[in-house]
Amino acid sequence: MRWEPGTKDRLRAAALDLFATHGYEQTTAAEIAQSVGLTERTFFRHFGDKRDVLFDGQADYLQAYTEGVEAAPQDASAFEMISSALAAVAGRFGEDRRPYSRIRKQIIDANPALAERELHKRSEAAATLAAALHARGVAEPTATLAAESGATAFGIAFTQWVRADETRTMAEIIDDVLAQLRSFAVPRRADHPARKLKV
């Protein structure tokens, strides 16, 4: 072949490297392209905009959400469907991905424009989850609420997962966050004033 295969992957890898060393805004699209022997114009043919180079490997993991919802038992509640979906996605965040995820998250957190795109991706995940819940007969507004809560829980779990001192697996962390979600929303019973809140 005249051109090397895997152009997109090479651009992605080069971009991550340059962003990590020189910063996102200090790295131009032309530099990324040139570092792998291509031109700026080619970069923009592969990625709709500069941020895309960090955010395009997600179509398959949206599918994991849908499959996770479909895999829940027939009489599952919306909460249980979400729980099943997150468990399915957690499987995609293995130990090998953790170092890469840490670098990527540092880059994203350091730049507002990237943080916005990350939020957008999360809302796509929520939309996917909501559609899967609709398909299983969950009505609105519960479906959207459940889907957004699920996406939020995943985001919180992910942030915890990439912390420097964190050793638990993604699945373990997600279970913990979902348990917290449950106890947050469940009203305390008037006859069980066990919990203390300081003011």
Add this chain to the structure above:
Amino acid sequence: MRWEPGTKDRLRAAALDLFATHGYEQTTAAEIAQSVGLTERTFFRHFGDKRDVLFDGQADYLQAYTEGVEAAPQDASAFEMISSALAAVAGRFGEDRRPYSRIRKQIIDANPALAERELHKRSEAAATLAAALHARGVAEPTATLAAESGATAFGIAFTQWVRADETRTMAEIIDDVLAQLRSFAVPRRADHPARKLKV
């Protein structure tokens, strides 16, 4: 004063009008500025970027979130604090604002770049809520989870509020969404039929 006061407001109004009639991307910053007798440079002195012209009237409503949390009773649960915060913010969405909000939402929904910014604002709201919960002794990860859930509930309620056929007030819709959040997260128990919830 040497210059007309309310420059920012005039730019905002002109931008909303032009975006609504010609579309967001088809309207340049220079056009907005010229339509009120100013230069492009002045536009960018008032707004950090083009999108900002639609998103800068919010500092006060972030404060309403904080005040709402502070106004909750001393023994309030995290959920009750969120509920109090949303009630405080709901007061800011009166009937007079509904037509404007509808136009604004149409513009934002029609453009991905604007939708991303909207999401960013929501996450700022969640961060503000989380800080207010911390101040009242709510621990992590409950505080973040509660704050994100609150911001999500508000977003769902807002979307409903601006629907063409919706006549309920924001406060009414928010109450409804929060009730749904509660029943979504509460596990079903065959042996414990629904009991009255204290809110």
Add this chain to the structure above:
DNA sequence: GTCTATAGTGCGATAGAC
């Protein structure tokens, strides 16, 4: 207020693969 770098688009040309 001017000047400039960068993001991003449109279009025609080129050079292999089939």
Add this chain to the structure above:
DNA sequence: GTCTATCGCACTATAGAC
């Protein structure tokens, strides 16, 4: 010949530097 990846160039708008 067609198809596709790439280049090269001209261009506009944003946004920041001076």
